[in-house]
Amino acid sequence: MDLAAAVFSTLILLVGFWLLVARQIRAAVDGYAIQSILLGCLALALFGATRDPDLLALGILTIAIKGVAIPAVIERQAKTTYGKRELQYHVGFPTALLVGAGLTLIGFVAAARLPYHPALLAEPVFGVAIAVTLLGFFTAMARRDAVLQLAGLLVAENGVILVGLVVASGLGLLIEFALFLDVLVGVAVMGFLIARMHETVSSTDTSELSRLRG
Amino acid sequence: MTNAGLLVAVLVVPLLAALLSLVLKPRWLYGVAAIFEAATLGIALTLITLAVQGPALDCFGHWLYLDGLSGVVLLVVAVVSSLASIYSIGYLRHELREGAVRADELRKYFVVLHLFVFTMIAVTVSGNLGMLWTAISATTLASAPLVDFYGSHQSLEAAWKFIVLTVTGSLVALFGFLLLYQSGVGALGNSYDFSIPVLAGAAGHLSPVLAGTAFLLVLVGFGTKAGLAPMHTWLPDAHSQAPSPVCAMLSGAELNCALLGIFRVYTLAAPAAGAAPLRSGLLAFGLLSMAVGVIFLISQRDFKRLLAYSSVEQIGLICVGVGIGTPLALLGALLLIVAHGLTKCLMFFATGNLLLRFRTTAISGVRGVVQAMPWTATLLVGGALAIAGAPPFGVFIAELSIITGALAGHLWVLAAAVAGLLLVGFIAMVAPFHTMTFSRRADSEAVVMGDLNLLILAPALALLAVILVIGVWVPGPLEDLLHSAASVMGR
Numbered sequence: 001m002d003l004a005a006a007v008f009s010t011l012i013l014l015v016g017f018w019l020l021v022a023r024q025i026r027a028a029v030d031g032y033a034i035q036s037i038l039l040g041c042l043a044l045a046l047f048g049a050t051r052d053p054d055l056l057a058l059g060i061l062t063i064a065i066k067g068v069a070i071p072a073v074i075e076r077q078a079k080t081t082y083g084k085r086e087l088q089y090h091v092g093f094p095t096a097l098l099v100g101a102g103l104t105l106i107g108f109v110a111a112a113r114l115p116y117h118p119a120l121l122a123e124p125v126f127g128v129a130i131a132v133t134l135l136g137f138f139t140a141m142a143r144r145d146a147v148l149q150l151a152g153l154l155v156a157e158n159g160v161i162l163v164g165l166v167v168a169s170g171l172g173l174l175i176e177f178a179l180f181l182d183v184l185v186g187v188a189v190m191g192f193l194i195a196r197m198h199e200t201v202s203s204t205d206t207s208e209l210s211r212l213r214g
Numbered sequence: 215m216t217n218a219g220l221l222v223a224v225l226v227v228p229l230l231a232a233l234l235s236l237v238l239k240p241r242w243l244y245g246v247a248a249i250f251e252a253a254t255l256g257i258a259l260t261l262i263t264l265a266v267q268g269p270a271l272d273c274f275g276h277w278l279y280l281d282g283l284s285g286v287v288l289l290v291v292a293v294v295s296s297l298a299s300i301y302s303i304g305y306l307r308h309e310l311r312e313g314a315v316r317a318d319e320l321r322k323y324f325v326v327l328h329l330f331v332f333t334m335i336a337v338t339v340s341g342n343l344g345m346l347w348t349a350i351s352a353t354t355l356a357s358a359p360l361v362d363f364y365g366s367h368q369s370l371e372a373a374w375k376f377i378v379l380t381v382t383g384s385l386v387a388l389f390g391f392l393l394l395y396q397s398g399v400g401a402l403g404n405s406y407d408f409s410i411p412v413l414a415g416a417a418g419h420l421s422p423v424l425a426g427t428a429f430l431l432v433l434v435g436f437g438t439k440a441g442l443a444p445m446h447t448w449l450p451d452a453h454s455q456a457p458s459p460v461c462a463m464l465s466g467a468e469l470n471c472a473l474l475g476i477f478r479v480y481t482l483a484a485p486a487a488g489a490a491p492l493r494s495g496l497l498a499f500g501l502l503s504m505a506v507g508v509i510f511l512i513s514q515r516d517f518k519r520l521l522a523y524s525s526v527e528q529i530g531l532i533c534v535g536v537g538i539g540t541p542l543a544l545l546g547a548l549l550l551i552v553a554h555g556l557t558k559c560l561m562f563f564a565t566g567n568l569l570l571r572f573r574t575t576a577i578s579g580v581r582g583v584v585q586a587m588p589w590t591a592t593l594l595v596g597g598a599l600a601i602a603g604a605p606p607f608g609v610f611i612a613e614l615s616i617i618t619g620a621l622a623g624h625l626w627v628l629a630a631a632v633a634g635l636l637l638v639g640f641i642a643m644v645a646p647f648h649t650m651t652f653s654r655r656a657d658s659e660a661v662v663m664g665d666l667n668l669l670i671l672a673p674a675l676a677l678l679a680v681i682l683v684i685g686v687w688v689p690g691p692l693e694d695l696l697h698s699a700a701s702v703m704g705r
Contacts, residue, residue, distance in 0.1 A: 041701065049552050115423055116396045119404050133389065137382060146374065153381055165398035170405025175344030182355070189355050190377060193242050196370050209371035212451045 005121055008073045008095040009071060009128040012162065013104070019140075019155055023077045029071050032158075034065035039158055043165065046120050047052075050059040052171045061180055062161075065175070070187050072155070077191055078147055090157075093140050097163045100135055107131030119169050130192045133159030146194045146204040157183060217264060218273035221280065221339055222604045224257045228295075228335060232328035237319060241323045242521050243301045251331065257291035261285075266694045272341065273326050276409035279341025283481070284700025286548055288338035288475045289353070289695065290555035293680075294466040295331045295365040297673040300326065301458040304670035308570050309457075310610035314364075323363060323457075330356040332461065337471040342409045343478075347391045350436060350475045351384035353468050360460045361452045372451035379448045383438025387475065391433030394479060397424035397486070408480065412565045417485040426487035432479040440472035442499045442533065443506035453522035453661050454575065458566025461518065465525045466559035470551055473532060480536070481703055489539060496537035497628070503530025504635045511642035517568070518575045520646060521561050524601060527639055528554040528609075534632060535616040536703065543619025544703055547687070548696045553608030557681050563674035564593040567666055568650075579647045582655035589665045591651050593674045598647035608684035619642045661677070 014123065015035040022028040043059035046052070091099070108127035116126070136156025140149045161179070194204055201208040231250035235243055262285040265271050268505050270281035280288065306323065309315040315323075333356045336349035354377060362373035368376035395408050399421035413420075438445035464659060476496075484492055494552065507527025514520040528550065535547025565575075569591040572580045584591040594652075601606035665671065683689065 007486070048279070076390075080288075114393070114427065115421060117399050117404070119399075133385070137385075140378065140382065149378055153378070155383070156385050160385050160392070163389055164392050167410075168392045170399075170403075170407060171344060171395060172393075172405075174341070175348070175408070178345060178348040182351055185352070186377075186381060189358055193358070193370065193374055193377065197363065197374070200367055200370055201219050206374065209367075209374060211368055211453075212371055212375075 002122065005042065005125055008045065008122075009036050009162070012038050012158070013043070013128045013131060013135075014153060016132045017097075017100055019151060020096050020135055020139050022148075022152070025145070025147050026075070028148055029078065032151050032154050033067050033071035035112055035155065035158055036071075037063050037146075039162060040067055042162075045159040046169075049208070052119065052156045052169075054176070055169075057163075057173055059174055065152070065180055065184065066158070069185070072148065073187065073191065074150070077194060085105050096138075096142055099138060103134040103138060104131040107134055117166050118166075121166045126161070129159055129162035129166055131159070131161060132156075135159070142208045144205050146190075146206050149206065150190050150194070154183070154187070217261075217271045217550040218232045218278070220257055220261050220264070221271060221273055221278040222341065224254060224335055225332065227254045228328045228332040232325050232332065232605075235328060237355075240317065240320060243320055244307075247299045247303060247327070249322055250328070251296040253387065254331065254335070255292045258288050261339075262289055262695060263675065263691065266669060266691065266698045269440070270411070271409055274341075276341040276407060277341050280339050281296075281410075281702050282475060282700075283416055283702040284338045285695055285701045286551055288335065288471045290470050290552055291334045291338060291409050294383065294463055294559045295334065297559065297563075297677065298459040298462045299331075300674045301462070301566070301670065302457075302547055303358045304667060305457065305459055305566055305570070307344075308666065308670070312570075318381075319363070323360070326356060326359050327460070330360060332356075334463075334467055334471050337474060338470070338487065341411070342407075343391055343394065344408055346410075346475060346478065347384070347388055350387075350439065350471055351381070353471055354380045354384065354439065357456075357460070357468060361456045361464075362459065363457050364455070366455075368451075369455040372448075376452040377624065379445065380439045381422065382433045383445065383499055385435070386438070387435025388434045390435060390479065393424050393431065394428035394482065397421040397428060397483075401473055403537065410482070412652060413482050416577055420483070420486035421486045425483035428492060429479050429483040429487065429492050432493060433476055433499065436472040437474040437499055440476065441503070441526050441529050442471050443503040443530070445527060446503065446506065449526060450519045450522040453525065454516060454518035457589075458518075458523070458562050458569060459522075462562035463561040465562060466555040469525060469529055470555055470608040473529065474549065476533075477536065477703065492540050493537045496533045499629075500530045500533030500537055501631065503527065504534065504639075506530075508635050508639045508642065511639055511684055514642075514646070515577055517565055517576045517577050517646065519563075519651070520643070521565065522575070522641070523602075524643060525558060527635070528558070528601075530635075531613065531616065531632070534609060534628075535612075535619070538616065538620050538623055538625060538628070540619040540623040541700065541704065542622055543616045544546055544700050545696055546615025546619055548699050548703075549684075550609065550612035552608035552692070552696075553612050553681060553684055554601075556677055556684075557597060557607065558615065560593065560674050560677040561597045561601055563670075563677070564590055564597050567596070567670060567674075570666060570670075577650060580650040581653045583651045587665045588669050589675075593671075593678060594647055596678050596682075597674075598644055600678075600685075602643040604640070604644075606682065606685040608681045611685055611688070631684040
């Protein structure tokens, strides 16, 4: 069990880095899909160890909704809005990697300092969870493209769900449903705004949106 | 009807309104909005009365819950939402006649408006903390399409900034809620009911470090959504680009929903983590927000942005009031939630009238309102004085209580700083509205003369009357509600 948790959480963190440096929309969305599937597999592995039906539902829903449905919707949207062009950074590639490493360090230090009762997962997974959340936020901030900003927020959400697996595994299924609904509606609303953006400024580059000042 | 029935009804009625707006013929949209939102207000007021008279309403295994603290927010949400719905009718009819809005967009507007009201009411009656988080983040998702209602370049920019920043904030807050859950694991076991009464019952036994960290994360996360500086940057954009009735709801009601999330976690975390460090967090963000709000008030050239920055200032002051922590300051902060919500709603109605006539949000573009629209001029002057904190309006009483509360706690410097900021804010707020109302218009500027019809004026006039009454004499039931909320906060 500990081995499975270690493998899956390491992969989840690596995918977080991949998204940080992804050059194309396609790669970023695929990365999010893979990360979500890994997160779902981790929940399923935990179900194997504990036989807690909540974890089974969480694993299946994560894979179905976040691993398949949401990426499919975003990819369809992205295909209609652009081809395979390369994307702009706010910050440079090496800077992004350095900041990512720093954020990972912060995640592990924070995890080590918070006094919690480990139930299912050990401390290193907590560190990964916080790091992935921070990486997601940074991806959303460091990118100008709206689709990548959305992907960053979704990665951060994966990180927070992993935090939930570590510190709040007894939270209950109904709340997990509510969170899924929240993510689905959020993607729908942001997808709608992205489509509007393409209509209005013929791209999804958010630096085009800079008229409001003061 | 039983308490449980009423709690369900207050959620179902706006949801039903959204459903009916989706399927009925367009000519029914206005009627549905008026009747259903008025019904929501009626049920909400009944619920608040029940929650104040007896113990907190607690139904369906803690899933639905209403006490004094959430009652204060429910009061503002219900009053602002119902009046904004009625104001929307007159406002949109005018926009439709002028060709600013297409007939087919009306349905979308009302469906999303009712859903938005539903999410805000869900915030106030959630007993489960996971549901509380979900409802607060759902208010963002329901209001973002309304911010982009006019479909312009600017409204899109405002809506995008709004959603990206507040969703980020919500995720930070979710992290906080998860840590709050973990803080109770030691006392309540690994799997427990994550609800307000259960956690409040064990509040003294939560892990202090985790509860404190949870509060800090929720303060930053939902502080982003409440418009606390320095995370407020989306607010002036969103609150100026949306249609005026929506602005009234964003500023008057939605910000308070985020505040409720912060204050609820404060009440749960304070017994274990100690009230003093949590209060200093509220004071820091509150004072910074007041300072930023006032600075941007001074240089403002757009009257809707002026009102938005005033919200940053006032939300900051509410946090300062809670942060001071003396009973008087706490009561003042709770009264300010009500008084600011209603007064800001009034101001967005009054400036909405200006927008319909003058077709600009530039302060320099509006002159001679007193000749062109005497009723709107009355609302504008009364509202501007009220929101700036002049006696005898509700905001003044609340601000006075907060400052007096600070003095009672021997916080001399803090009291002086708050008073100074409010004074500068007063001048920066009143001066532009004075110019817009009383300066003479150049004759070359052609503006349609005459006030708007009663349907547009009535909600604002009602609000002006209410905030005047609150300022002169806080009615008994409201006083009971505020004391009930204060006892929840001081627990």
